[in-house]
Amino acid sequence: MPKIAALHGISNIYSKHKPPGHATPRKRAHKREHAWVDVSDDDLEVKSSKKLSSKGTNKSDHGPRKKARLSAPPGPSFKESLHQQRKQLPIYSGKDAVVDMIRENDVTVLIGETGSGKTTQVPQYLLEAGLSGSGMIAITQPRKVAATSLASRVASEQSTSVGSLVGYSVRFDEACSSDTRIKYVTDGMLVRELLGDPLLSRYSVVIVDEAHERTLRTDLLLANLKTLLRTRNAPTSAVREGAKGKGKGKGKERASEKLNPLKVVIMSATLEAEKFSKFFGGAQVVYVKGRQHPVTIYHTKTSQPDYVDAAFRTFFQIHTDRPSGDVLIFLPGQEDIESLEKSIQLYANQLPKDASGVLVCPMYAALPPSQQTKIFSPTPAGMRKCILATNIAETSITIPGVKYVIDTGKCKEKRYLAKHTGTGFDTLLTRDITQSSAVQRAGRAGREGKGFCFRLYTEEAFNALPITAEPEILRCTLTSSVLQLRCLSQNLEELDLMDTPEESSIAFALIALVLLGALDNRRSLTPLGRKMAAFPLEPPLARALLAAPELGCTSEVLAIVSVLSSSSSLFVNSHDARDAAADARRKFRHPSGDHLTILNVVRAYEDVAGAESKAGRRDWCRKMFLNERCLAEAVNIRAQLRDVCERQQIDWRVGVGDSQGAESAILRAMVQGLVQNTAFLQPDGSYKQVMGHTILKIHPSSSLVDKKVPAIIYDELVYTTHIYARGVSAIPRNFIAEVPLLKQRTR
DNA sequence: GAGCACTGC
Numbered sequence: 001m002p003k004i005a006a007l008h009g010i011s012n013i014y015s016k017h018k019p020p021g022h023a024t025p026r027k028r029a030h031k032r033e034h035a036w037v038d039v040s041d042d043d044l045e046v047k048s049s050k051k052l053s054s055k056g057t058n059k060s061d062h063g064p065r066k067k068a069r070l071s072a073p074p075g076p077s078f079k080e081s082l083h084q085q086r087k088q089l090p091i092y093s094g095k096d097a098v099v100d101m102i103r104e105n106d107v108t109v110l111i112g113e114t115g116s117g118k119t120t121q122v123p124q125y126l127l128e129a130g131l132s133g134s135g136m137i138a139i140t141q142p143r144k145v146a147a148t149s150l151a152s153r154v155a156s157e158q159s160t161s162v163g164s165l166v167g168y169s170v171r172f173d174e175a176c177s178s179d180t181r182i183k184y185v186t187d188g189m190l191v192r193e194l195l196g197d198p199l200l201s202r203y204s205v206v207i208v209d210e211a212h213e214r215t216l217r218t219d220l221l222l223a224n225l226k227t228l229l230r231t232r233n234a235p236t237s238a239v240r241e242g243a244k245g246k247g248k249g250k251g252k253e254r255a256s257e258k259l260n261p262l263k264v265v266i267m268s269a270t271l272e273a274e275k276f277s278k279f280f281g282g283a284q285v286v287y288v289k290g291r292q293h294p295v296t297i298y299h300t301k302t303s304q305p306d307y308v309d310a311a312f313r314t315f316f317q318i319h320t321d322r323p324s325g326d327v328l329i330f331l332p333g334q335e336d337i338e339s340l341e342k343s344i345q346l347y348a349n350q351l352p353k354d355a356s357g358v359l360v361c362p363m364y365a366a367l368p369p370s371q372q373t374k375i376f377s378p379t380p381a382g383m384r385k386c387i388l389a390t391n392i393a394e395t396s397i398t399i400p401g402v403k404y405v406i407d408t409g410k411c412k413e414k415r416y417l418a419k420h421t422g423t424g425f426d427t428l429l430t431r432d433i434t435q436s437s438a439v440q441r442a443g444r445a446g447r448e449g450k451g452f453c454f455r456l457y458t459e460e461a462f463n464a465l466p467i468t469a470e471p472e473i474l475r476c477t478l479t480s481s482v483l484q485l486r487c488l489s490q491n492l493e494e495l496d497l498m499d500t501p502e503e504s505s506i507a508f509a510l511i512a513l514v515l516l517g518a519l520d521n522r523r524s525l526t527p528l529g530r531k532m533a534a535f536p537l538e539p540p541l542a543r544a545l546l547a548a549p550e551l552g553c554t555s556e557v558l559a560i561v562s563v564l565s566s567s568s569s570l571f572v573n574s575h576d577a578r579d580a581a582a583d584a585r586r587k588f589r590h591p592s593g594d595h596l597t598i599l600n601v602v603r604a605y606e607d608v609a610g611a612e613s614k615a616g617r618r619d620w621c622r623k624m625f626l627n628e629r630c631l632a633e634a635v636n637i638r639a640q641l642r643d644v645c646e647r648q649q650i651d652w653r654v655g656v657g658d659s660q661g662a663e664s665a666i667l668r669a670m671v672q673g674l675v676q677n678t679a680f681l682q683p684d685g686s687y688k689q690v691m692g693h694t695i696l697k698i699h700p701s702s703s704l705v706d707k708k709v710p711a712i713i714y715d716e717l718v719y720t721t722h723i724y725a726r727g728v729s730a731i732p733r734n735f736i737a738e739v740p741l742l743k744q745r746t747r
Numbered sequence: 748g749a750g751c752a753c754t755g756c
Contacts (some may be wrong), residue, residue, distance in 0.1 A: 143754065171756055188755040217755065333752060366751065391752055412752035428752070472754090480756085534756035569751070640756090700749045720749070 082157055089117030091288050092448040098122060098286060099129045102205075106229055107283040109276045114443060118267055119209050120154050123182045126205055126263075132181055133260045135204030140187040142215050143396060147184040151175065154182060154426055171536070172636050185733060187217040194224055195487055195533065201230060204260040211276060212268040213395075213437070214471035214498075220481060223495045224488075225264050226280065229496075232262045242569025269436060272468065279498050293446035295405075299459040307331075307408040308340050310456045314406050318454075319358065319384055325403025325451075326385040328393060328657050330441050332410040332430045337362045337388045344386060355470045356382050363389040363397070366568065369629065375399050394440050398447065405445040405453040409433055409461070416505075417719070425694075425717040428546040435465045471499050478509040479539050486525040487533045515675050515691075516543045517740060535644050536637075537565055544673025545641070546650075551665040554645070555655030559602045560595050560670070562638040564715060564727070568630040570601060570703070588624075592663055592713070593704045593729030594669055606633050664732075667713075671735045674713040678736050679725065681710050687725070690736060699724035711736065 086092065091112065102108045112118035123137045131137075141147040151168035158165050168184040176183060185193075187208070193200065200206065206225060211218055266276045266283075277283045304310035311329050318327055331337050341360050350357035361375045371604055377383040379401055387399055391411050411433050434440075438455065445451025455462065473481075478501060482492050493506050513519040517541055518529030533543040541561045547606035548557035563570055571585060588604065590596035608620045621628040645652040656662035671678070679687035679696060685708055686695050696717060697706050704712070707730070716729025 186755065193756055202753095213754095215754070275753080333750095335750075365753065394753090396753075414752070428750095430752090484756095565756095573750070697748090701751095705748070718749095718751090722749095724749080 004113045009104060011488050036702045040291075042527060042720060060376055071608070082159075083631045085119065086117075086157060086245045089121060090115070090291050091121050094286075094288060095121075095125050098288075099125050101284055101286055102263055102265060103129070104128060105284050106262070107266070107280040109266045109268065109273055109283050109285045110288065111270050111273045111285060112288040113269070113292065115291035116288040118288060119150060120157065122265065122267075123205075123207065124154060124157065127181055131205060131263060133680065135205065135260050137182045137205040138179065138190060138200075138203045139182070139184050139207040140190050140218070141184060142187055142210050142213050142218065144186055145396065146210075147186050148173065148175075151182075151184040154184075158182075172640065179204075187221055191217050191220050191224075191484065192536070194221075195484065198488055199228060199264070203262070204210065204646070205263040205265065207267060211266045212272050212468065213666055214473070215477055216471070216472040216481060219473045219498055220485070221469060222279065223497050225262075226496055229264060232260075248497055255680055267729055275498065286408075292443060293449050293451060295442050295446040295451040295453050297442055297453045297455065299455045299462060300457060303458055303461060304456045306400065307410060307456050308336050308343075311340060311408055312343050312347075314454050314456065316347065318406075318452075318543075319356075319405050322452075324356070326379055326387065326399075326401040327404040327406065328387045328389060328399060328402045328444055329406040329408070330393065330411075331388055331390060331408055333390060334364050334366060336408075337364060337390070340388055344388075353589060354573055354635060355450045356384055359383045359385045361385060361387045363387055363393060363399075365390070365392050365543075393444065394437065397442070399421075400448065402444055402447065403449065403451050405441055405451065407433075407438060407441045407453060407455045409438065409455060409457040409465075411437070413475075415475050418583060425719045425723060427719045432461075432465055434469050435462065435467050437469070438462060438465065449629055449685070468740050473501050474499055474505075478505055479512045482506065482509040483513055483529060483539055485531050486513075486519065487530060514674060515540065516540065516673070518543070529738040531648055534648060535641060537561060540673040540677070541565055542673070542674075544670050547669040547672035548666075549650055549654065551656075551669050552654055553662070553665040553669055554650065554652050554654045556599055556666050557669045558638055558641055558645075558660070560633075560666070561596050561632040562641060563602060563630065565637055566630045566633040568627055568633065570598060570630045572625045572627050573701075584623065584625045589703050590663075592667065592731075594702055594715075594727045595713075595729045596663060596666065597703050599666070601626060602631070602634070667729060667731050668735055668738065670715055670729065671731060674715070675736070675739045676713045677716070677725075678731075679712050679714070680733065681708055681712075687712060696723045696725050696729050699726040702726065702728045704730060 008529055035574050041406050091098065098108075098110065110118060119139065123139055126132060126137055139150070141150065141639035143577065147168050147170050151166055155162040155164070155166040160166060162168065163177055164179045165184045166184075167180040168174070170177055170186045170188050172188065181603070190200070191208070205421075208218060208221060208225070211222070260605060264280070266280070268276060270287075273285050273287075300310070308331070311331070315327055316327065329340070331340065341362050343358050344358060348360070353359075357380075359379060362371060363375055375385070376399070385401065387393070387402070389397075389399075393399060393743050409432055410430055412428055413431050414426055414428050432483050440455035442451075445453050469628065478492060485492050485495065492501070493503075506524075510519065510523060513529065514521065514523070516529075516532070517526060518532050518539060520526050531546055532692050533541055535542040535545065537545065541564060545554075545557055547562050548554040572581065588600040590600055604624075605617075605621075605626070608617055612620060618628055620626075621631065642652045676691050678690040680690060682688050682695070684696060688695055690711075694717070696714075698707070698712070698714075699718065702725070707731035711731050711733045712725065712728050712731075713724035713731055716725075718724050
């Protein structure tokens, strides 16, 4: 229930201290250390990173800057409006300095704030300056939406359509042609390209954007670019590299002679400039100031353990005291969003009739797309929009009209806990955000004008937050990466990475790959491992799929694996219609458990998809409490997997249908992939891992919950109140002994 | 008898 009385004390939770206008603490820190310069009156600041770390000024500042000033104004303008817009971007005044810097150096670190225009402009500058030579310019992005929308934007700036001069390439979607010179790609896509072309020979320039996010794929890309630079850019060292490479030396050597030299540009937010520069042997660093409206930041005087309640009170303080403008509240997850949504709605309904109304909009990834679009529609007159969002609004989505941000300072983080027992679990914990995340959230209030950010934590708490998040490579499962690197004859433990993962984490990946048969006992890549890496799947699922042909159930395993690797969940959970959802689910239920239940759903969906219109499909999914997004994505994934199957000469049409033994064939294939995820029933009714010592329970969402079967396989372990297995099927105990490696061992 | 941050191939 809303606490109306609490509102009276609300103004007291904030400290009176207001940080000066447009400088967030992070920016101020950098102003001190690096003397931030606003390019609007002072062009660019160009420094070598080595000099940066020492105090005082240095002369190298002036060279490039002078060049920027001396440069002639741009020639006659064609598409006037777009051209004017481009000229107004902060980076424009430093165009020549940036181009010269990149021309003269193999590696450049470009630090640009949001709104500087670096991501759209730098590739165009390089193309216009002829720096791409005969190759392409690749710009990597961590997210697909960013890659595709940036390509459209830049294509229109170049007065062409996407797919000609400017293109993109993301999973399931590509717009490129032989004319393409600027290509926006997801970082995962470029890592996958490495497998087919280890020298990235099609590219003259690789720009790694958003490098500060330090995704697993960005880190792998950076490590590869570093070695690649040595191979491609120094003729003498090419020979040395060639000699080092096993067997393929001569090929590499020849290739490198013909290639363009490679230019690498690392683009990042401010915080890790030095680290990137150091990683690339003291690379040059360029700073570009962004364009952001001032945001006033408030901290609370005391800490607010009940952040949902504090957010509630802060929202109504804004609503009653402050001028119009929408409010964006950052919360860790769906649960908090739903509870705050109810409280705000309830209290807003009790406000006097003459007060302006409140339009509450929840926003999280799992929300059906139809409800997500609500936040983008303009706020009705006399209303104030209140958006309750997860991290999704921090980077992936920009919401117009936001003037006020309320930041709870919390987010959820998935973490993989590797155990020495050779198996591990995922946990999803609510934890404090980082300083850079807090700055990013505050910035969301200043997209269109002066903004305000209310942090539900003290200034001391902010200062105590870690500056940046731990890079993904230190907290994720590495199995897939280790396998990919093996295909490039690399070892993750020997790779020159910005951050090195724990030994146990690498050891876990190696054990997993040996058990899956991707590596042999001497840890060398097997032919099976090479095949597995060709599939865009987690290694266990790739192994299950490759076990299917000899069991005659490729089509069925393909269907199951596609759903399992979809990013959203198949079943919709609804608080309100729990019983109805359970009833609907019962229709698909298979006695062996969740994997064959999934197959039943896919088959039913295929029938509906063949017979119904798009609206009919949607209707059916809603009635059955199924997530259409998951099914649609699975259809895409399956099409992609079928392509890979064809290249591998695997007939994906082969299936067991409803024949005798169909069920056991499918489960046998699944066991090959989920070997590590197997458990035996214990006398007390719990289950114990076959490969580890962990005691686990079947997750209540499983169709096998409370069932006692001799042995199970499962998709994943989640640690919440207990260690739960999710996605569970019952299997005969002897299936486990059929896994090839285990067979060898028992012999 | 529980609960799902966000990406990517």
